[in-house]
Amino acid sequence: MHLAVKTVLTLLLVLAVTEIGKRSTFWGALLASIPLVSVLSLTWIWLDTGDNEKIAGISIQIFWLVLASLPLFLLLPLLLRRGVSYPLSMTGGLLLTVVLYLLASRLLGGDPGS
Numbered sequence: 001m002h003l004a005v006k007t008v009l010t011l012l013l014v015l016a017v018t019e020i021g022k023r024s025t026f027w028g029a030l031l032a033s034i035p036l037v038s039v040l041s042l043t044w045i046w047l048d049t050g051d052n053e054k055i056a057g058i059s060i061q062i063f064w065l066v067l068a069s070l071p072l073f074l075l076l077p078l079l080l081r082r083g084v085s086y087p088l089s090m091t092g093g094l095l096l097t098v099v100l101y102l103l104a105s106r107l108l109g110g111d112p113g114s
Contacts, residue, residue: 069100
């Protein structure tokens with residue numbers, strides 16, 4: 001039951017962002033910029049474990065990894081405005097993100113298993 005509730009709530013939030021984004025680029029972008037996945041994940045982990053230290057550790061790691069993901073949002077519009085197709089532009093942005101995640105992982109010392 002607990003998993004079903006988490007799934008339905010998460011699905012509803014993602015659908016809301018998608019539908020609002022179709023109607024307004026600003027409001028869609030605003031809602032998408034809220035770290036819903038992070039907030040939901042931290043909430044679900046905290047509800048399941050009650051472990052504040054685990055939440056604090058994950059939060060710090062999310063902060064640094066978000067920085068590595070931001071260039072995707074600069075590269076994507078740049079490529080699209082130069083006539084590159086959406087699938088190719090998104091692939092390029094995701095590949096850049098993977099490279100930057102790998103670099104961030106090395107700088108952060110990889111996964112310490114915490």
